Amino acid sequence: MGKALSLPVDIEGKPFKRGGFVIVLMVGTFITIINQTLLVTALPRIMQDLGITANNAQWLITAFMLISGVMIPISAFLLNQIANRSLFFMAIGSFALGTLVCAFSTTFPTLLIGRIIQAIGTGLMIPLMQTLIFLIFPADRRGEAMGLVGIVIAFSPAIGPTLSGWIVDMYDWHYLFYLILPIVLIDIVLAFFYMKNVVHLTKPKMDILSILLSSIGLASLLYGIGVAGNIGWGNNTVLITCGIGFGVLIVFACRQFKLTEPILELSVFKDRTFTLTTVIVSIIFMTMIGSEILLPIYTQTIHGYSALRSGLILLPGALVLGIISPVAGKIFDKHGIRRLSLIGLFILSLGSFPFMYLSQETSIWWIICFYSLRMAGMGLVMMPLATAGINALPKKFISHGSAANNTVRQIFASLGAAIMVGIMSTTIAKYTGDQTVTKEGNILLEATVNGLNNGFKIAFILIIIAFILSFFIKQPFTISDRVDGND
Structure with missing residues (x-):
């Protein structure tokens, strides 16, 4: 019974309550992940409003998935390099800035830039949340903790199209971002009080080549896979980009096994x-x-x-x-x-x-x-x-x-x-x-x-x-x- 009630401690050995810490992480991750599917049903309205083609509009989703995918493997290095409290503010701050840009965008390039900035924060937030929740729960309660994570990771993209459909049918598509922005700001305020440093930094050396290989390989592979559904797996663009991505990722993997401090x-x-x-x-x-x-x-x-x-x-x-x-x-x-x-x-x-x-x-x-x-x-x-x-x-x-x-x-x-x-x-x-x-x-x-x-x-x-x-x-x-x- 005592173990179930024991409090987690930060890197200075000071105990803190899990509740606020978990809420900050879950809210932050929920609002970032929901953006993966939030624009799915809104694209036709955005195309009409901004006067763009379906191919251009698709980049609002494709670019978001590409950038967030590229950021995820880098997060492990950053979490051992930067205090997790600071990294959380970097992630949620990037997402907030991107949401602000999207909310007031009147052109396709501006909206796309906003989505890319959002994606940087999203790619950092997902593994950050999963790692931190693992660390603050005792081993015999991690299943319960990850059950909460499951609500966020699986439920938020599932509810995205429903929320998007309702907002687009009732209001202007900009409200997709207007409604999220205040939630982001509230989460940032709560983080000042509840987010603690719980990761002991190892300060690994930065290997620029590994970061480049990871980014190029994942971006190329994810792009090739992403367009394959529309243009076919036999298309030269798909074959070339997937081939480059797969090859570069093999080089990246080989390099990680040789490094004493891999990314x-x-x-x-x-x-x-x-x-x-x-x-x-x-x-x-x-x-x-x-x-x-x-x-x-x-x-x-x-x-x-x-x-x-x-x-x-x-x-x-x-x-x-x-x-x-x-x-x-x-x-x-x-x-x-x-x-x-x-x-x-x-x-x-x-x-x-x-x-x-x-x-x-x-x-x-x-x-x-x-x-x-x-x-x-x-x-x-x-x-x-x-x-x-x-x-x-x-x-x-x-x-x-x-x-x-x-x-x-x-x-x-x-x-x-x-x-x-x-x-x-x-x-x-x-x-x-x-x-x-x-x-x-x-x-x-x-x-x-x-x-x-x-x-x-x-x-x-x-x-x-x-x-x-x-x-x-x-x-x-x-x-x-x-x-x-x-x-």
Whole structure:
């Protein structure tokens, strides 16, 4: 009982209460992550207002994902170089400045610059939050803590399209940023009182070449993957950028193993549990992001729903995810990961199977129910698996584990969206050009449904792969067996 009530201490040994510290981190991360999907349903209105094409508008999302993805692996180095309190203010300050620029932008270049500045803060905030929460909770309560993290990481991008649809339908798109700005400022004020320094700095040497290799490699790879869904995987642009990105990242990895003080400690992948759980979580996340793109296409194209109504259809599933995540964390703390992961992935498989058989007459309530079942399965496994993986690492590698975990998840998320959208687009092109499609009704709608079903088939196959991989998590891994044994 005494351990459960023990207070964390800062680097000077002074105890402090977790509540305010956690709230500051969660609010800061929530508002940064929600911006990954906040503009998805607002792009048509922005295109009309600023007089830009769809290709230009897409950069408001693509650039955000690229920059935030590039910043994530660098965060591990910065967290050991700069006091975490100062790094938090740098991250939230960058996001606040970017939001301010976006809120008052009247041209596309200004809006794009604002999004890039926002992304710098977002890329730093995600691994920062995960690392700090890990450090201030005792080992036997980290599942509970990461359950709270799961609410932020999974729930915020899920609710983004709903919030965006409501605001765009009711107000000007600038209100997407007007509403976020005061929340950011309040979080900054709270951070002055509650944010503490809890990371003992090791002051590693800065290797400029490693930072350049990481940035160029990730940016190139993420860009290639990002455009593949629209222009096809066989396009020269995709092949060249993905090839360059993959090659540069191999050079980056080789360099990290040779350095005595690497920018990103890739030796974390030598741990079987960490690697296995990271891959499984990333597969689950890529199917979640891909599905959140395909389902609005189905509801808006096939059923003719508005952006807001489409977002509301996804909302119950997001709420289920938010409720399940902290509960799953407590179950993990008590019973370990193996059984929980098998049950969660089985539920996720059951919820995913029906989406391979959508039709033009499929009931929306049917969609809501099975989508909520999918999200329940995800809530049971995503953060407990991530917690099990990082728990397996020595304490000094937690920041590197968080950065590596989030980097892989970012790449897989982009890959999932590109693959599922690409499969859908290819199917539509095949069916609309196939003379054997002679059924009465709109051929394009029929082709779209077939394309969506094929996209969801890919998601189901990936989930089955994740389910099979979960059998290779050998130990039940209850923290009581080795409380801080690796620390």
